[in-house]
Amino acid sequence: MKKSPIKRTPTKQPTSWWVVFGAMWLSLGLGAALLTEVRTGPFVAAVSALGLYVLLTVIVPRQWHKRQSRLPELAVEKEIVLDDPRQALLVEANQQTQMIHQAINQVPFGLRRTLHALVRHSLVIIDATANAPEKLNHVLRFFTYYLPATANLVSDRLKLEVHAGQARLSEIDNTLVRLEAAFANFEHVVLTPDLDSVDMDMALLDKALKDELESR
Incomplete structure (x- = not known):
């Protein structure tokens, strides 16, 4: 009897503290560089720093988690085929x-x-x-x-x-x-x-x- 594939709901993994602190320092460094070196306004520097922080702490970890969560599903499908x-x-x-x-x-x-x-x-x-x-x-x-x-x-x-x-x-x-x-x-x-x-x-x-x- 063919087994029906089991749907697994991916659980959201918390972002590592190392990623949070690293992203914070990089964002502050970017903001400071824009203010002192490029001499942009504080608004542009703040938006750029915040954008980098969101990219490193939210978007990149989410995409990585989605990619990793698909691997067990592919393994289950392969197991079902070979189980015939x-x-x-x-x-x-x-x-x-x-x-x-x-x-x-x-x-x-x-x-x-x-x-x-x-x-x-x-x-x-x-x-x-x-x-x-x-x-x-x-x-x-x-x-x-x-x-x-x-x-x-x-x-x-x-x-x-x-x-x-x-x-x-x-x-x-x-x-x-x-x-x-x-x-x-x-x-x-x-x-x-x-x-x-x-x-x-x-x-x-x-x-x-x-x-x-x-x-x-």
Whole structure:
């Protein structure tokens, strides 16, 4: 269930005494400089000093507080988005797919076609699931088991490239080839329309048309 964002009323923070005293001294200094150096009238000097004091003690702290108060709200919205299990699953799947893709140039040439196919099938499944979230249940095992297990297997192969014998590496390569067929099957499932649903809709329409004709 999606959480509704919590509205927080920003509380007004008191102005620091350091800011008040600093603004007071700067304002008095400005007024004195206008009177003695620039030789403006006392009215202009007083208005200028008061304006500087208001700027430093009211306007600037208020703008700073508004900017700071928006940061927690943005953090809450980001937390809500990441709290969606489906979104988190797709993000993790995309990271695992990118990891497989980055390994392509590090494996023997004969295995690169298999990894390319695994990446291609994964991207199609991720994209189709993102555009039609109701299809997630049909390929949930792909996201929770097959894809992460494949990414781990590819990572293990890179680590064993130097230490393991050719027989062990060939066993891993054969497993990846079989996984390519499984990925292709998941892609077919996620792209195939729900024929059972279509048949049900057709049956309901046929019944509605038949009832309407009989009622005339």
